[in-house]
Every structure is written in C-alpha cells, then in structure tokens.
Amino acid sequence: MVLIILSWLYILFTTVNLGYAFTIALRIKIKELGTASFLGLFSTALLAGFWAVFGRISWEFHIFLLGLNLLLTVKFNVGIVGLYKEFFRQVKNLSLALKILLPIVSLLIVAQCASAPFLPDNESYYIQTIKWLDEYGFVRGIANLHFFFAQVSGWHILQSAFSFSFLYGHFNDLSGFCLLLGNVFAFFRLDDYFRKGRRIDLVVGLLPVANVFLFSFISSPSADLPIYVLTFIIFYIFMLQYKKMTAAGFTILCLFVLFAMLIKVTALPLLILPIVSYARHYRKLHNINEILIVSALTLALFLLKNSIVSGYAFYPLTSIGRLQVNFKVPMAIVNFYADFSKYEIFMLSEQQYREAGGWSLFLRWLHLPKLDGLFNMLAVVLVAFTPLLIYKYFNKQKFWILYFVMVLGMVFFYCTSPQYRFFLNFILFFSFLWATVLLSNRKVVLSMLWIATFVTAVLLFVPVGMGRFTSNKQLLSGSRFEVSYLVFPHSNSKSGTAFETVENGNLKYHSPIENSFFWGDGDGDLPCVNKVQVDYFQNYYHYRPQQRGNSLKAGFYSQPVLDDSLQILIRSRN
Template structure:
C-alpha cells in the first residue's frame, strides 16, 4: 500500500533531519547530549524542518513531488555520511516498538481507516483545491479572490501538496495526518508507562484521540494536526525538567509550527512564557539567536504566502491592512470570511441561511442557541461542562495541603489551556476547532486526585486492556459498518486509498455550471447545494460562489487573480 511506503519515508526522513538538528545543537554548544532523546522527539523535530523547507520553497516553486524528492534525497545523503549514528538510532527505534506491542494494533486500525474516503466537509470545499493549486503553481497572487477560503494559508496544506503525489499516483494521497497520528499515539503510549500521574492523562488523551480522530486519519484537514500538536506540546511540557535541553528547543519549534498550521492554535504560544522564565538563566546569546532564527524561518514564509494569497498579512483579519497590492481581496469579503467562522461555530448555518445581526446577539442569547445544537459526539457537552467547572476544581485543591502542592505544578499548563479554551469559545465554538484546549482544561485539574506512584497502582496492564478494547471496537465498527453494511471494496483500495474526487458525484458537465465573469474568465460553479459546494480535484478555475468582478492579473493562472472591486476598474 502506498501509505505504508510514504509513512516509512516520512519516519526515516524526519528521524534523520531530527538527528541532524540535534547534533548541530550539540556542536554549537546550545545543548549537551547528556539527556537521552526520545525517537519521537527526533521525528517531531524533523517534521518541523520538513514544513520549514516546503513552505520556503513553495514561494519560488510548486509544492509537489519534486520538493518531496529533494527533501528525501537530502536525508539519504545525510544517512550515507553518518551511517553508524543513523543505524544506532534506528536500532533503538526498532527495539522500542517491540516493547510497545499495542502500537502495532493502533497501526493496523489507522491503516484500515486510511482506505476510506475523507468525510470532512471542508476537504472538498477548500482543502483539496488548495493542495491542487499548490502542486501546480508556486504560490498564486490573489488566489483568495477565486474563493476566499483558498487564502486560508496552512503550512499543513503546503506539506500535503508536496506529498500528494498526484502526478505519480493518478490521485492525490494524504499521508500526513495518519503519520502524525501514529507518532503522537506512540508518544502517549510511552508516557502511559511513566511513574507519575501524567500516565493517567496520557491514557485518557489516547482514548479521546482514537475515538474522535481516527476517521480523519486519511484526510487533508489541518484540524488533526491542530489538535495533536498542541496536545503533544502540553504532554512534553508536563514531563520536562527545569534544565534547558533539546525538549525546550523542540517545544519552541512546535509552537511556531502550530501557529502556521492553524491560527486558532495561537494561545499555545503562551506556554513559552513560563517555560522560558524557568530556564532564563540558562539561555545564552547563542541560544536566543538560534531560537529567533528558527522562528523567523518558520513564520516569515507563512506570512509571505498569506500576503501573496490574500493581500493581507494575516487572513481573514481585515483590520491588519498594510498593503495595497492589486490582488488584495475586497475588504467586505474578508470581513465575511472572518464573521462566518464565528457564525458557523455559534449557529452552524450555511452561507445562504445567514441573516443580518447574528453576531450582535448577546451571550445570553447565542450561548443557549449554541448549546441546543446537536454535538458531533456524545462526550462533547459533558467535557465542555467539566472545562467550565475546572476553576472550581482548582479552588478545591487549594483547600487540601497535599493536593495544593500537586496542583501548583499544573497551574501554568492549565492556565494556558484555559486561555485557549476561552479564545476558542468566544471566537469559533465548533467543538472540532478546540478539542485540544477543551480536553486539557477539563482534565488537567483532575490529576491531583490520581495516585502519584506506579507502585500504588500499576496502570500499564489496565491501560493496555482499555486501549486494546477500544481498538477492537474500532475494528468491529470498520468490519460491520464499512465492510458488511456499505460493502466497501477493501481489496480494491488496498494499494491506493479511495480517492477524493468530484467524479464520484458525476461527470464534470453534470457537477458544475460554467459561468463567465465580466472579463471573460470562465469559472466552474458546483451546482449541488450547500452541502456539496466543493470543487474537489477540479484543476480549472472553480469556486462555490460566482464573482462577476473576478479577472486574471495576466495571461495565465500563475499570474494570479484580482477583483475589479479592489482595483477600481
């Protein structure tokens, strides 16, 4: 199966690049190598470098398999020049897998669910179209004029384009969510073996991740990374020692990556304040220069791409209006995209159903309306209530001397999670946008109730039983729902997963209407209603909405799009 090959390539390449950055940091005397480094730490560091590379390169070249091949070639060269070090780390990785056999059951579940067609409604609307545009062209000026959400610049989508392999596979494949899902699951399984109460949180988070996200493992949605990466940041933070190490560097890199994946994760950046303060006396000028340079290399290309796609430094935030490019998206459309994110989260309405004044409703009106919406999963509302009550739980701990000492160590992580929870709730309270902050806000205050030492209660056999039971349930659901009831042809998609394509709904002439703008540009418009307004893998100019003011900036699509409303023509 192609996903097995891609996961192996990603794991090997990320490990090699992660090992490279670790060795360079030791050589530059920013860290020392006295503390053992986990294989998952190297994988995650290599993943950050992968995204850094494709983001920067995509400004000048299309983000396609050529970039992925260049990245892999670099990894092979590094492995050839450092064979003994590379072999030792890969040997340790293989040994660790033998020690965590339940990981391979997770691997089987992820592999099976990856054969299914993605179900995220936004995938056909703008995830896959964005990936296709990134594969075919370097970043296109004013692409957001074609459809506003094509300017929702996510570094995840750029990396997905590089590994989409459309020209080689005959369809776009999506290996990145499954890969990170496996890496984070592996980390959580390792932390379940911890001798502290963190093992209970790791077990609970692994259960939630499996339950909530397994259906999204083969999907081009950034939501999976936007959930898993902040969770990883919190779990590393809870396990970190107050001595500056590679993990501090990794946390900083992951925070920068999260911001470029999805701007809604920006509250996670607050974790850098207590982390930096705790090791402030250990930070040399060389370290600060490295961290500043890393932040610049990760965030600057993302800002440049956003500006080229939309004409705004941050999109969709029309208040930050610094430029006068001719490809700038009209102000009222940017404001609509910003407002719609909030409207969808609060009222779950499609664009044609929106009425004026929704955002003017006070909290006393919109919160009851939001609460009455049917949640995606039955655990959403109880978990939200637990998060709301978490300040009272924190207060109870301070009444008990033993629990007070325990909660003080968790106070900063909980405060950062609470900031993220409040930011999510008042900006776009769709549950799937805020799982990471909801879960951590709700469950971190419960840790002081848990036994501190593993000799009091050995959680490992219990956790293995619980996780294995959930995995068997997921396998049963797959067999009963998809194989027996829906007759999913598993063998047919054993090599290549089921493609995400508009062709499943009919031929092009049936799925799309052809419209021409005032400039004569032909644009395809999906005609199947609000639930099926996606362009999917259509590579001609296509948008759910027709803008008669749309025009090309030059003779080709590579020159970009603009609106006559912005140019005044």
C-alpha cells in the same frame, strides 16, 4: 493500504533524516525516533513553504529532497541508525498487551486513511489548496477565487510536499501519519507509566482512547489533527522540564510550539509555555540565538504565504497588515465570511443573531444539538471544576499554568470562532487528567484501550449513520473500509460529481455539476470553484474573480461589477 504504507515509510525516512540534522544544527541531542520525525516534518514544512514562494512543490522539489536525504544519510549515518535501534528497543520492551495493541491500532489507522475522506473541508478547500501548491506554489490572490484558499496551512504545505502527485493522485493522508506517530508516542508513555507510575505519562498514554473520535480527521489533511497530537507532546515536555529545564528541552519545546503555530493559529495559546519556561530559567537559557532564527523563519513564512494568497499579512487578522496590492481580497467578501461563520456556528439566521444578547448566545452555544453542544458543555464543565481537581490531587504550579493556558485558549476562541474543534486539544487533555484519578489501575487502563480500539474498528468496518452525532448534512455519510482499498486507497474526494466548464469574463473555470454545498468544489481540474458561489458574490457583492494575466500562475483579483439596473442607468445617461 499497501501504497499508503510505502509512502509513509519514505516520509518516515525523510523526516527522521531532516529532523536529526535539524537538531544537530541546533546543537541538541534527541533519543526518540518520533521526536526526530516531528522535527523533520517541521523542517520540511519550512523548506517546502519557502520553495512554494518561487515555484511549485512537485518533482523538482523531490529531486532536491532526495539529494538532501542521501547527503544526510551519509553524513549522520551513525546517529540516525541509533534512533532506529532505540525505537526497536522501546518496542521490544513494551508489555505484551501493548505489543499486541500497537500493530492493531497502526493497521486501523492505515485502513481509515485508505477509506473515503470524511470532512466537508476536504471538499471545499483541502484538495484544491494542495493542487495549487503542487502545480504552481503560492499564487497571488488565490483567495479571490475561493476565500477558503486564504486558510492555506503549514500542514497543507506539508501534504503537498508528500502528496507525490507527479507519481500517484490518491495520497492525501499525512494526518494519519501524524496520528500514528502520536499513538506510538502515547504507547511508550503508557509503558513508562506502568513501570514508573508518573501521572503525566498516563495522561499522554490515554491518547489512543480518543482514536474513536480522531479517526474522522485522518483520511484528509485536517490541520486540526496535528494540533491535538502536538498539544499532548508539548504539555508533556513542559511538565517534565518545568523544574529543571535543560537547553535541549527548551529548544524542543519551542520547536514543537513553532511547528504547531505554523500549522494553525489556534495553537497561539501554547506560546505561553515557552515564555513561562524562559522566564523561570533564563539564567541557564541565555543563548537562544538559534531559536530566534527559527522563530524568524517561521514568522517570515507565515507572513509571506498570507501576503501572497490573500493580501493580508496577518490573516485571519485583517485589521492590520493590509497590503496595497490589486489582488487583495475586498473587505466586503472578508466581512461576509466572518459574519457567515458566526451565524453558522450558532445555527441562527442573520436577524436572529443580531437580535440575540450575549447571554442568550452563550446559552444557545451550550445547547447546540449533538456533538457541538456536548463538547461545548464539556468545555465549560472542565473550566469550572478542574481547579477543584488540581487543588486536591495535582496542586503544583505547572498544573495551574496548563489550566491557565486552557482557560485563556477557550475564552479566546469563544470570542473569535467558538467551534469546539479549535479547543478540542484542551478538552481531551484535561478529560484524561480527570480520568487518571478515577481509572489508574493497569487492568482498567488496558481495558479502556481495548474497548476504544474495538469501537474504532466497528465504526471503520460497519456502516454507521452519523445523523445521531451531527446536524451537518455534509457529515451524515461516514466512510467505510472496503476490500478494494487493501492496495489502492480511495480517491482524494468522496464526491463522484462531474464538472462543467464555465466562462466569466477572462476566467474559465471548472464547477461541480452536483452542487452539494455552497463552498464545495471537490477534485476538479484547476481552476475549480463552485458556480453558485461565484454567481452569489457577483450578484450580491458585485465582485467576480478574474485572472491577473494569461497564465494561472499570475494569480487572481476581484473585479468590481455593476448589476443590471446600474448598467442600464449608465447606458441611458450615455
């Protein structure tokens, strides 16, 4: 815990400096430390992302970052110190209950981050993606080695920048830092609600209630978690600025949306909000050159990273932007992953999925076991009944626009990848909107926060079987805090498996000896991939990953291979 806190203090120092300088460059003023830190995370992601095009994100990048930090501290000392003073003033003005709750929640977040990582994706590609960025930057065709590496996110670029792997190998907790910023923002909004009675402050202020569920995302760099937090802030900015949008408010709204989209394409529906805002206030917002420049840089980084790692500029969209390069992932493997994901989401075999009609698939989706089915049903209920809520209690255009964004997002994700985690941000926000009608009393709200915090602590310190919540075998064992984590956090992987060295053609790679699941590779040395996975694609799709040159930096490509029967046939003819 101690080491994580020290690393977060440095991250806060760095991101506040960069965020403040970012706003000065865009000619806007901000008052909150958290806003500056989020914008600093965005600017760091852009800097580190373009750096990774040319080289590794390691000590060289941090020398550059440290020099930039010192320069900005000297240049903008007065303004930056003012942000810290305003932050401590806000904390001082919190009600007694919130002053007690905030440090408790903060310590629980750090404790969870120090515990063993929980998510299967951490073992399949988070750890390895960040390792590649730390040691080589973006690598050509890395998705040929493990197709999940095509999903490298702006959040993984950020985690690489703040993993400090050249100093210590167990920092993997940027999502926890993000949730802490989100909780602080929520506590300030809740205090505003107690003072002013604005309903939107209460909706955002209830975010800490979701910690019970969100804690499962924060001991590994899940790209979903920042989308949940940023959505609440984006909705909040949009609601406050809807009638009288200022140039600064519009710029901040755009920056948060761009940051979310760089992190994950699931944030795409949020783009509607700055478009609507500009359409309503374009006479006051005619000069948007700075926003266009930042948008162009964000899009350029998105296209560059996708082009380099997979050969598909607009990945996950693969029908356009296919580069004519020898390291492009074969469409056979791309299609396998797309089909495999559909079958897995609905928990059906290939034959069952192909025989099912649209309506039967929808019913199947609604009745998936445990949390999957629960959140899917909740999403449908919110889509169906929220119009009644808005019409009776919030009958204003801005609420209808947010509802439209939710419906569009849910329809889009159901048609592409119907996993509840992709629209959980909408589920949480509109569930809390319902809650504000039923539970708006100060004592009731504080009681909810105390209960949620208590349950979160119990789940953190007491081992709880996860079988009642999920059918995913990789999620059955939760993580629990241990005394040994007070100083040193758990390693980045929950798997303690050893690795074997395997040779296949010109590729020598490390494979976990205990193959817990098909996509898993864990925390092995580079290059690392599951032998079962490599053999599967070679035997059934006749491709194997190979190096493009003598060094790993040269990248990988998929080499066509013939199965044994074809090889025998060719030899007999020769």
